[in-house]
Amino acid sequence: MSRVTLSLERAEQEIRRFKKKSVQTSKVFEKLSDTQIGFMPRDPLTEIEGVTLYKYQSQSATTVTIPVLVVYALVNRPEMIDLHRGRSFVESLVAKGYEVYLIDWGHASSDDPTLGLEDYVLRYLDFCVDFLREYLALERLSLLGICQGGTFSICYASLFPQKVERLITAVTPVDFHTNTDMLSHLLRQVDIENLAKISGGVSDEFLNTMFLCLKPYRLMQQKYVRFVERIDDSVAVNTFLSMEKWIFDSPTMPFRVSEGFVKNFYHGNKLVKGNLSIGGREVKTQNLTMPILNVMATDDHLVPAAASQALALITPDGAYTECFITGGHVGIFVTSNANSNLADKVDTWLRS
């Protein structure tokens, strides 16, 4: 029997239906600039050179006395963890009674292109951790690093193990030279120093182009076909617009930090090789003696599981736990089922 079993009637009906829907798309994107992302109320606690430490307001009746500091990536805005109601990882954590704090790196490029890795890890992150330790009267704090923010958190926890209670890394690249890492493969021959120098940093357009190059047919075609098909579903349309807004509203990475990140991690793979220094200080991953939970996404096209799992190889025995959440790199934070699963895993582990 043929692989294809399709009646002409059905085919023609499909075309008619799609054409009808496609007419409705013309005005939808006018709403894009007004689309709001990030719905959970939050209060700024402190600020340093455009970097703001926020506390999410809790409406939960139950409280857990474990504060969690979320360290997000520089390459996108942190609203990904709080897209909108029902699609917010922060909401899920807060609902479980956690006090959630977030470092918002801001749009640093316009302020100072000379900012380097040492500024982010040794100054800003350390400043926020110290502030919270004092604010909460705690000796140590639990960090939840996401993607590049996870890499920063690993470096920080290696440098300041005495300040970190527990470390959670989510979709975090550790080994940047695994065989299936397309982003690393694309960046391997790029002269990042020259690129960043000429454009004053790694621009959002460049980053987005690189991300789109990872799956061009899905991200530039199939995604939009699906969008047209669901044009009658206002919830789906709003979610789509929120995602588009979040994806393409990314900050430029300042010159020195982009150069440092690509050279040390994507080119040098220094975290795994054990020869990474930040601001002249050696990053010793054998200091990662605190309990570690490494969360990976089953279908992560940006950070393949192998790239994250390498964390197990550079941490001392006994401290490391890992788990998988079904979904993609972003999907595990924005799909309601997945982010609820993620919050459950984090919750169970933090309470253990």
Place this chain on the structure above:
Amino acid sequence: MTLLSSDLKTSIVESVTASYISFMESITEVLKMSHGSDQGASIAAYIDSIRESFLSSSIPNDEWYAEIFSGKELSVGADTLDESSEFITAGKRFVHSTPIDISIMSFAHVRASHDVLHLAYRDLQKSVELVRAHYRKSTLDALKNFSSFLRDKNGKKLSSLRDIYNVWIDKAEEAYYTSVMTLDFSKNFGDMINNTFAMQKAVKVFRTAVEDILNSKEWGRFVEQESLHAREGDKLRFLMEKLESTKVDVMTQSDLQK
């Protein structure tokens, strides 16, 4: 126009919508012509014919497959190229219209940066070509795998145009991944990015050189001289015209006196 602009998004959706409708209509036409024979095999034959025509074409058909990579919404170099080509044209006009008696040093400076720009543009074109060759190969492989899948009678049945389209996307991504993950691609892609930024730098240098000339004293003097000449020319023309009319007047007067 940024990647977040609503106009760009609308145009992307319109383009994707048009290409999807065209895909569905083509497949439906094939189904109409299959007259009860194996539908999978009929569509596969159609895909093979596309591949054949694509294969025999020496120049990659950008419209057909490369738009998603080289369309202005995606290409890191597209804006720069547009901008630079306009600038090159403007630069050429400037160089051609510049009289040779203005400062040789400034002029040579522009020519040097123009040569650098020209070389950077050539290098960029070469590396773009190499990257496109990879895309071309991956597209050919994708078509081949798509066709094989459709001919295979085993496995999951496809009962809608969307199912068929999804298989095409899967096959295209698989072939793309295989092509991109080669060492050659990494080298060529890196070169393309590096050359794009070298081009940007060359454009900046050229622009500065042109601006330097336009702001230079020599240029100022030249413009001043030109305008002085122009004013004097105007005066001269005026006087000549006046002289002509006076001549006519005098002649008329003398005719009348006669």
